[in-house]
Amino acid sequence: MSEVYNTFIDQNILITYGGFAKKYEKGEIIYQEGNTPNHFFQVIEGEVRVFCSNSEGKELTHYYASPGETFGESQILTGLPYTCSAVAKTPTVVIKISKENLLNILKDFPEVTRDLLFSFAAKIYDGASSARILIGHTPEERILQFLDKNKTDKDQQAKILVPFTRQQIADFTGLRVETVIRTLIKMKDDGVVNIINRKLYY
Amino acid sequence: MSEVYNTFIDQNILITYGGFAKKYEKGEIIYQEGNTPNHFFQVIEGEVRVFCSNSEGKELTHYYASPGETFGESQILTGLPYTCSAVAKTPTVVIKISKENLLNILKDFPEVTRDLLFSFAAKIYDGASSARILIGHTPEERILQFLDKNKTDKDQQAKILVPFTRQQIADFTGLRVETVIRTLIKMKDDGVVNIINRKLYY
DNA sequence: CGCTCGTTTGAGAGGACTCAAGGTAGGTGG
DNA sequence: CCACCTACCTTGAGTCCTCTCAAACGAGCG
Numbered sequence: 001m002s003e004v005y006n007t008f009i010d011q012n013i014l015i016t017y018g019g020f021a022k023k024y025e026k027g028e029i030i031y032q033e034g035n036t037p038n039h040f041f042q043v044i045e046g047e048v049r050v051f052c053s054n055s056e057g058k059e060l061t062h063y064y065a066s067p068g069e070t071f072g073e074s075q076i077l078t079g080l081p082y083t084c085s086a087v088a089k090t091p092t093v094v095i096k097i098s099k100e101n102l103l104n105i106l107k108d109f110p111e112v113t114r115d116l117l118f119s120f121a122a123k124i125y126d127g128a129s130s131a132r133i134l135i136g137h138t139p140e141e142r143i144l145q146f147l148d149k150n151k152t153d154k155d156q157q158a159k160i161l162v163p164f165t166r167q168q169i170a171d172f173t174g175l176r177v178e179t180v181i182r183t184l185i186k187m188k189d190d191g192v193v194n195i196i197n198r199k200l201y202y
Numbered sequence: 203m204s205e206v207y208n209t210f211i212d213q214n215i216l217i218t219y220g221g222f223a224k225k226y227e228k229g230e231i232i233y234q235e236g237n238t239p240n241h242f243f244q245v246i247e248g249e250v251r252v253f254c255s256n257s258e259g260k261e262l263t264h265y266y267a268s269p270g271e272t273f274g275e276s277q278i279l280t281g282l283p284y285t286c287s288a289v290a291k292t293p294t295v296v297i298k299i300s301k302e303n304l305l306n307i308l309k310d311f312p313e314v315t316r317d318l319l320f321s322f323a324a325k326i327y328d329g330a331s332s333a334r335i336l337i338g339h340t341p342e343e344r345i346l347q348f349l350d351k352n353k354t355d356k357d358q359q360a361k362i363l364v365p366f367t368r369q370q371i372a373d374f375t376g377l378r379v380e381t382v383i384r385t386l387i388k389m390k391d392d393g394v395v396n397i398i399n400r401k402l403y404y
Numbered sequence: 405c406g407c408t409c410g411t412t413t414g415a416g417a418g419g420a421c422t423c424a425a426g427g428t429a430g431g432t433g434g
Numbered sequence: 435c436c437a438c439c440t441a442c443c444t445t446g447a448g449t450c451c452t453c454t455c456a457a458a459c460g461a462g463c464g
Binding site: 406407411413414420427428432433 | 435436437438439440441442443444445446447448449450451452453454455456457458459460461462463464
């Protein structure tokens with residue numbers, strides 16, 4: 001997710017309005033493509049991977065939700081079935097709250113609605129950036145888009161460590177691992193990235 | 203866009219708070235990739251195409267904004283530069299309002315904020331669906347995703363006219379026109395779609 | 405009729421994917 | 435301290451299929 005608006009709903013409010021915490025083991029499914037949405041989720045601890053998969057079982061990562069971030073918001077509000085799955089990447093604690101209770105919060109706390117609106121705007125922006133990644137038909141172009149999107153400090157001249165494995169980059173860009181590896185090597189030769197001891201710097 | 207939440211802001215409120223109408227000719231650029239966002243837009247008349255392009259100049263359509271729909275919301279709220287361009291597809295009238303004025307509306311009208319929140323949720327959902335289209339590595343899979351997404355009545359058994367040209371489908375799916383055409387012909391032979399007099403039915 | 409836009413067909417090349425196998429690092433347990 | 439295991443990274447060869455470029459056809463419109 002974009003780091004600009006990392007807004008979230010006050011935990012106390014969530015609990016007061018019927019929200020409850022739930023723990024998930026690593027790898028446990030929180031919800032699955034096709035399911036009917038019942039809850040709004042906010043991460044307290046751990047990390048959640050939200051992704052969708054195509055017919056061949058290839059998976060595209062949409063984003064990782066970290067503590068403080070929400071996920072599954074668009075589905076709970078639209079009521080449309082999940083088009084993505086959410087899986088705990090690490091042992092994770094989330095607060096779940098039903099749609100009805102969430103709507104009560106929105107009614108009683110205009111500032112929460114406002115915060116959420118900004119958070120949603122960031123998600124839309126993020127989604128559009130993801131689409132940008134997926135159209136670049138050159139692997140290099142896709143990877144570059146991905147790296148740029150995830151570069152926290154855009155002005156940083158020095159190359160910094162990219163905290164993703166080749167496989168994760170592949171899952172974000174819709175490429176195969178082998179293609180990512182081969183392309184990164186080419187990019188290293190061109191001086192675009194550094195690879196030191198298998199670690200990637202950009 | 204998804205048709206579920208076609209919410210928009212009351213025109214009178216927009217005008218009262220400093221919004222103003224502006225006319226664009228067909229093909230005129232409303233904003234461009236890289237620009238700094240200054241306004242929030244709502245379509246009154248006509249149709250606006252929002253798209254981004256890659257280095258080769260290939261364009262990916264994100265969505266068409268019809269009367270009543272908003273666009274460029276995520277950028278005005280996040281303040282991040284445009285990653286897409288918006289162009290009037292037909293002669294178009296939009297209402298523009300500055301960020302400052304928009305924020306005043308949000309402050310004074312909680313229900314507008316709420317409506318916008320739902321509208322944003324639909325946009326996020328829509329964006330995720332677009333990503334789904336782009337990962338299908340078979341052209342048929344991509345086109346099918348696209349057709350399903352745009353099928354208004356999901357339960358409709360009879361095939362209905364698809365109101366998009368081959369080129370438009372190509373721009374939505376990230377494929378080339380020729381590929382779309384060849385794939386559609388194959389899909390016709392398989393009975394998935396109908397093509398009568400060059401018109402596509404699904 | 406002539407223009408324009410959309411559709412269609414053909415032939416060819418490039419490149420990402422696929423499958424298969426091997427290499428490397430970091431962590432765990434004896 | 436070493437052997438093992440697992441997850442990640444790397445390399446190779448071959449196939450398939452989309453893109454590319456080029457050309458032409460069809461329909462709608464003034």
